[in-house]
Amino acid sequence: MDTILRESLSINVKTIDLLNEQIKKEAHASATYLAMASWCDQNGFTHCAKLFFDQSNEEREHMMKIFNFILNNGGIAYSPQIQNINHEYSSITDIFQTALQQEIEISKSIHNIFLNCRKENDIPSEIFLNWFIKEQQEEEQKMRRAMQIYQLHGNDVENIYALDKRMAGL
Amino acid sequence: MIELIKIERLEKIFHFTYYNKKIEMSFCELLSLRNKVNVIDITSHFYGDSNRFGIEIVTLCNLKHILIMNTKDILFLRIILEKLFAPQELVPTLY
Numbered sequence: 526m527d528t529i530l531r532e533s534l535s536i537n538v539k540t541i542d543l544l545n546e547q548i549k550k551e552a553h554a555s556a557t558y559l560a561m562a563s564w565c566d567q568n569g570f571t572h573c574a575k576l577f578f579d580q581s582n583e584e585r586e587h588m589m590k591i592f593n594f595i596l597n598n599g600g601i602a603y604s605p606q607i608q609n610i611n612h613e614y615s616s617i618t619d620i621f622q623t624a625l626q627q628e629i630e631i632s633k634s635i636h637n638i639f640l641n642c643r644k645e646n647d648i649p650s651e652i653f654l655n656w657f658i659k660e661q662q663e664e665e666q667k668m669r670r671a672m673q674i675y676q677l678h679g680n681d682v683e684n685i686y687a688l689d690k691r692m693a694g695l
Numbered sequence: 696m697i698e699l700i701k702i703e704r705l706e707k708i709f710h711f712t713y714y715n716k717k718i719e720m721s722f723c724e725l726l727s728l729r730n731k732v733n734v735i736d737i738t739s740h741f742y743g744d745s746n747r748f749g750i751e752i753v754t755l756c757n758l759k760h761i762l763i764m765n766t767k768d769i770l771f772l773r774i775i776l777e778k779l780f781a782p783q784e785l786v787p788t789l790y
Contacts, residue, residue: 529707530780533722538780542733601726 534599537647541600543638544591544650549605550634551591554627555584560612561620570617570685572692576671580624587657594653617685621672628668632661667695700768702775711755713762724756729776731755732769740766 534541562577588605595602614620635657642651674691678684702725703710709725711718720728731753740749749766764772 529704529722533726538726538729542730545730601723601730603730 536595536598536600536650537642537645538600539645540638540642540647540650541595541598543641544595544600545603547634547638548588548591548602549607550631551584551588552605552607553610554631555581555588556607556610557627558584558624560610561614561624564612564614564620565617568617570689570692572689573617573620576692576695577624587660590656598649617689618672618675621668621675625665625668625672628661628664632658632665635661671695700771700775702779713768716760716762718755718760720756725779728753728755729780732772732776735769737766737769 530538558577558581562574562581565571565574565577592602611623614623635654639651639654639658642648642654671692674688675685678688699712699714701712703712707722709720709722711720711725711728735751735753736746739746751764751769753762753764754760755762
């Protein structure tokens with residue numbers, strides 16, 4: 526069985542399972558960002574809406590990277606179901622706080638897969654995940670920065686809309 | 696039970712025996728079976744009302760075959776598949 530397994534797959538089968546779970550998480554993140562974009566647009570935060578539209582596209586790209594990686598290495602990738610997307614937020618600060626938490630959860634998940642690859646001696650997958658680890662650091666930094674801006678300066682109504690323009694530069 | 700459900704390999708084809716049903720599968724189809732069996736929510740067979748009778752319907756090989764499985768069958772098949780897909784050496788260990 527070892528020979529046929531090795532001939533059919535270039536990566537560990539447990540890694541494939543974890544990556545398929547990660548696909549679901551990235552898809553969920555993409556849909557969540559879309560909901561956030563919708564909220565921002567409805568509440569007059571135009572630049573924040575654009576930021577979240579871009580984030581949504583980026584998460585989908587991450588998902589597709591993983592999807593193609595599984596297929597290119599002989600595995601089966603599964604198209605994810607997306608449910609339970611929250612559309613209710615109390616404030617723009619609440620949104621960025623949620624966004625940061627989401628990125629942290631995704632980072633943890635990627636790190637977990639990476640450590641599993643180490644355990645299973647799955648070097649190709651480990652190398653593949655390096656890009657995601659760096660990418661997640663940037664994503665966390667982006668959301669952290671946005672959240673800090675609003676937490677420090679966003680106490681009055683005029684300010685929060687003025688700060689919206691700063692989101693375009695993130 | 697051991698003889699009723701088994702998976703045997705002959706070169707690159709897998710012979711899956713499920714009670715009186717014999718199915719020939721490729722590696723890809725076997726991988727798909729593994730995933731279908733692993734994603735079954737087995738706790739729903741024991742708790743809650745969503746699957747009180749513990750019956751699952753699993754399709755195989757692009758809908759060519761349908762299997763009706765109970766809790767014991769699923770658990771036993773998971774063990775067989777776990778052993779079959781035990782970690783392979785992607786990188787040999789250096790001693």
